[in-house]
Amino acid sequence: MGEVLRTEGVCRYFGGLKAVENVSMTVNSGQIFGIIGPNGAGKTTFFNVCSGIYKPTKGRVYLCGRDISNMRPETISRLGITRTFQSMQLFKFMTVLENVKIGCHKGTKSGIFDAIFHTGRYKRDEEYVTRKSLETIEKAGLTKYAYTMAGSLPYGIQRRVEIARALATDPEILLLDEPAAGMNPMETVDLRKFVQELNRNGQTILLIEHDMKFVMNCCHNILVLNFGKKICEGTPEVVKKDPEVQAAYFGSGMIGGEVLNHA
Amino acid sequence: MNTLINAVKKVYGEHKVLFLAVIVVLLLILPFLGFKKSTIRIMCRILMYCTLAGSLNMINGYSGQTCIGQAGFFCIGAYTMAILSTRFGISFWILLPLGGIMAMLVGLIVSIPTLRLKGIYLSIITMGASEVIRIVALNWESLTGGSFGIKDIPRPSAGGFLVDSPMKFYYLFLILAVIFLFISSRVIRSRAGRAWMSIREDELAAKALSVQTSYYKASNFMYGAFWAGICGAAYAPYLQYIDSTVFSLDEGFNILSMVIIGGQGTLAGPIVGSALVNFLTEILRPVGTWRFVTYALLIIIMMWLRPQGLVGASDSILAGGRIKMKSKSKKAAKESA
Amino acid sequence: MEYILNQLINGVCQGAIYALMAIGYSVVVGVTGMVTFTHGEVMMIGAFASFYIFQYAGSHIVLGLLGAFAASWILGMLVYKICYEHFFNAPRHISLICTVGFSMLVQNLAQICFGANKKPVLNIIENRVFKIGPVRISMIQVAIVVIVLALAVLLTVYFNRTRAGMALRAVSQDKSAAYLVGISVKKTAMIGNCIGCGIGGVAGMLMAIYYQTCYATMGSTMSMKAFSSSVLGGMTDVRFSALGGLCIGVIENLGITFSSASFRDAFAFCFLILVLIIRPHGFSVKKGARP
Numbered sequence: 087m088g089e090v091l092r093t094e095g096v097c098r099y100f101g102g103l104k105a106v107e108n109v110s111m112t113v114n115s116g117q118i119f120g121i122i123g124p125n126g127a128g129k130t131t132f133f134n135v136c137s138g139i140y141k142p143t144k145g146r147v148y149l150c151g152r153d154i155s156n157m158r159p160e161t162i163s164r165l166g167i168t169r170t171f172q173s174m175q176l177f178k179f180m181t182v183l184e185n186v187k188i189g190c191h192k193g194t195k196s197g198i199f200d201a202i203f204h205t206g207r208y209k210r211d212e213e214y215v216t217r218k219s220l221e222t223i224e225k226a227g228l229t230k231y232a233y234t235m236a237g238s239l240p241y242g243i244q245r246r247v248e249i250a251r252a253l254a255t256d257p258e259i260l261l262l263d264e265p266a267a268g269m270n271p272m273e274t275v276d277l278r279k280f281v282q283e284l285n286r287n288g289q290t291i292l293l294i295e296h297d298m299k300f301v302m303n304c305c306h307n308i309l310v311l312n313f314g315k316k317i318c319e320g321t322p323e324v325v326k327k328d329p330e331v332q333a334a335y336f337g338s339g340m341i342g343g344e345v346l347n348h349a
Numbered sequence: 350m351n352t353l354i355n356a357v358k359k360v361y362g363e364h365k366v367l368f369l370a371v372i373v374v375l376l377l378i379l380p381f382l383g384f385k386k387s388t389i390r391i392m393c394r395i396l397m398y399c400t401l402a403g404s405l406n407m408i409n410g411y412s413g414q415t416c417i418g419q420a421g422f423f424c425i426g427a428y429t430m431a432i433l434s435t436r437f438g439i440s441f442w443i444l445l446p447l448g449g450i451m452a453m454l455v456g457l458i459v460s461i462p463t464l465r466l467k468g469i470y471l472s473i474i475t476m477g478a479s480e481v482i483r484i485v486a487l488n489w490e491s492l493t494g495g496s497f498g499i500k501d502i503p504r505p506s507a508g509g510f511l512v513d514s515p516m517k518f519y520y521l522f523l524i525l526a527v528i529f530l531f532i533s534s535r536v537i538r539s540r541a542g543r544a545w546m547s548i549r550e551d552e553l554a555a556k557a558l559s560v561q562t563s564y565y566k567a568s569n570f571m572y573g574a575f576w577a578g579i580c581g582a583a584y585a586p587y588l589q590y591i592d593s594t595v596f597s598l599d600e601g602f603n604i605l606s607m608v609i610i611g612g613q614g615t616l617a618g619p620i621v622g623s624a625l626v627n628f629l630t631e632i633l634r635p636v637g638t639w640r641f642v643t644y645a646l647l648i649i650i651m652m653w654l655r656p657q658g659l660v661g662a663s664d665s666i667l668a669g670g671r672i673k674m675k676s677k678s679k680k681a682a683k684e685s686a
Numbered sequence: 687m688e689y690i691l692n693q694l695i696n697g698v699c700q701g702a703i704y705a706l707m708a709i710g711y712s713v714v715v716g717v718t719g720m721v722t723f724t725h726g727e728v729m730m731i732g733a734f735a736s737f738y739i740f741q742y743a744g745s746h747i748v749l750g751l752l753g754a755f756a757a758s759w760i761l762g763m764l765v766y767k768i769c770y771e772h773f774f775n776a777p778r779h780i781s782l783i784c785t786v787g788f789s790m791l792v793q794n795l796a797q798i799c800f801g802a803n804k805k806p807v808l809n810i811i812e813n814r815v816f817k818i819g820p821v822r823i824s825m826i827q828v829a830i831v832v833i834v835l836a837l838a839v840l841l842t843v844y845f846n847r848t849r850a851g852m853a854l855r856a857v858s859q860d861k862s863a864a865y866l867v868g869i870s871v872k873k874t875a876m877i878g879n880c881i882g883c884g885i886g887g888v889a890g891m892l893m894a895i896y897y898q899t900c901y902a903t904m905g906s907t908m909s910m911k912a913f914s915s916s917v918l919g920g921m922t923d924v925r926f927s928a929l930g931g932l933c934i935g936v937i938e939n940l941g942i943t944f945s946s947a948s949f950r951d952a953f954a955f956c957f958l959i960l961v962l963i964i965r966p967h968g969f970s971v972k973k974g975a976r977p
């Protein structure tokens with residue numbers, strides 16, 4: 087159980103706004119790690135810092151012990167963090183297969199000259215890309231949509247395509263930004279099963295989610311943010327009982343535990 | 350119009366090999382059908398612009414960067430050929446790739462400041478670069494002959510066989526166009542081509558999937574510039590005389606209009622566009638400036654009715670963001686994959 | 687030294703015209719949210735309108751100014767109807783190419799209507815030269831700077847003090863938010879576009895007076911200047927665009943003191959590239975905004 091992703095006192099300010107302040111956490115290999123918090127708590131900003139879209143104002147981010155704080159998103163992705171987006175960023179006008187094939191970019195090396203002369207490397211790469219993307223599509227249960235334009239699929243399926251595309255990069259850690267947003271309850275349950283199955287196959291996952299049932303049922307460890315600060319970290323049971331978390335979600339003085347259990 | 354185009358596409362899809370064979374044979378015997386010399390000259394232009402518009406299409410259509418100054422790269426290629434062949438008598442066959450490489454280097458220089466910038470900055474910089482190249486060509490008299498241009502650019506020859514008539518140039522341009530299409534069709538089906546298209550569709554997502562967008566944007570730009578340079582290098586000996594007025598911004602817009610009218614992001618688009626625009630140029634030659642008015646109207650009408658161009662697919666990001674709720678049939682998808 | 691000082695004065699004067707062009711351009715880009723390639727043609731039409739007014743109604747600068755403004759306003763409406771209105775929700779490049787087509791259209795129609803040769807615009811302003819020490823300033827230069835400053839003040843007041851101006855600023859910042867608070871976005875965008883074009887037309891007139899000539903293809907060089915200035919200023923920021931225009935004017939005129947005048951355009955452009963390498967978004971800074 088080595089550590090995969092570790093942050094040390096990460097801060098991100100926008101002018102006077104402290105969107106993320108002094109957040110430290112460690113995600114260990116094989117975990118599903120959840121980040122929760124009320125709207126505007128800085129969850130997505132924190133994600134953006136981890137994946138390199140924003141640079142941290144202060145603090146450090148380590149991937150497998152390597153400092154990635156000031157690297158660019160594409161380099162970080164190459165090193166093993168692949169993310170999905172809250173507002174899906176699918177290649178809408180490409181088929182699902184083409185989407186996933188671009189995900190295979192990381193595992194291949196052939197350049198323009200290989201393509202022109204159809205060298206051995208090109209052939210190996212293309213063979214690998216085709217096999218890998220079909221495999222990934224099958225793993226995500228999208229085989230029947232493989233040749234469909236991604237933008238014309240139902241919402242829940244699109245989310246799944248985005249996850250499949252991220253999986254094709256063979257990431258050390260998969261970052262999911264509100265994967266269940268906008269899904270109906272059925273789709274959410276399917277998604278949860280899918281995420282848990284991925285995890286059983288050894289995939290480390292870090293996710294942001296609003297759906298409490300989803301988070302409480304599938305995460306091993308949870309980090310709670312409020313106003314950019316970490317207010318609690320621990321197993322679902324610990325988090326549920328934490329008075330500060332209850333205060334953040336329901337205001338102080340209310341009995342939140344019951345509601346949390348039902349939610 | 351849509352149904353007609355779709356019908357043509359369908360028939361083409363079903364008999365692809367037969368179609369290509371017929372077209373190649375037709376193109377090969379075309380000059381022998383007893384056309385006038387002026388008609389063959391038009392065919393030469395069409396074939397040359399196939400490659401030139403195609404090179405711009407590689408940039409605009411495949412990686413979604415809006416380049417307007419393709420005439421600049423064209424200019425670099427042509428002047429490389431003209432200067433080195435008249436001064437030092439270097440062989441055409443060495444200068445042809447060299448013209449491409451020179452244009453490619455300029456393409457690299459132009460793309461560097463725009464790597465951190467989005468779309469429109471690139472357009473303006475390419476446009477400005479094209480103008481600067483033209484201004485330098487006009488004013489650097491000791492090298493380029495200034496407004497007098499360069500005369501008597503030698504015709505290419507291969508082992509005693511001199512390429513001197515329009516008919517022989519026809520075959521030269523045909524070979525170039527075929528090589529360009531062959532190589533480009535291989536490139537866009539490769540890893541690099543997919544990376545370019547991912548940048549066109551969504552740059553942020555491409556970054557998150559570890560596509561080094563700067564590298565691929567620059568390489569895409571260089572690829573397009575390379576072919577424009579080759580075109581210039583092949584076109585200079587055909588004209589035998591070049592000066593800076595050939596490479597004005599209007600020429601850039603002319604190339605752009607071919608790509609737009611034909612259809613960006615498709616290999617066939619620039620070919621159709623080049624044929625149509627050059628055909629119109631000839632028909633409208635008697636009416637002088639009205640010709641450009643017609644182009645301009647055509648571009649505007651095209652943007653209103655078919656922003657994806659004549660052969661462009663209606664379900665593409667270039668068609669104006671409307672997603673058609675239909676799925677490709679498996680067969681068609683396999684062929685395009 | 688005297689020469690350089692005089693060139694500096696020329697640069698400031700020319701920079702003032704560029705600043706006006708860039709202001710017009712930034713207003714258009716800011717309000718419509720789309721990049722235009724028609725601005726050069728709009729300015730050319732402004733120059734021609736004033737040329738015909740000077741020819742038939744005598745050298746009244748105010749009349750010419752109003753005529754240029756009105757003619758470009760009308761052209762601006764056409765541009766809006768043809769190139770923007772239908773493409774607010776479409777990808778950017780479609781309206782961009784539409785403006786390219788429209789600028790080709792106007793330029794060539796102008797060549798047909800006005801003729802391809804250059805038209806002289808002479809003696810609109812009495813050609814007196816003031817001497818202050820070693821520096822020579824002509825009446826034309828003074829008039830140009832005064833007109834530009836007056837227009838800039840007028841615009842500032844309009845944008846900051848009037849209801850319509852505030853609505854314009856709201857639309858240029860966030861279209862959907864402006865829509866939600868009850869601003870008619872399409873109408874406001876059109877008026878903004880027309881104002882930008884009108885200012886461009888006046889700049890075109892000043893350009894014609896300064897160079898004492900106007901011709902149908904003058905738009906392409908001018909639009910390059912307007913682009914460069916407004917890119918320097920960060921595209922949509924009016925004040926920084928004006929600063930950018932001033933910089934380009936000065937740099938150009940200082941540049942040609944060291945080399946030949948035919949490299950004028952190259953200087954402006956190289957300066958632009960240098961700035962863009964160092965500061966990708968020009969001079970403008972938005973502190974604390976989320977990227």
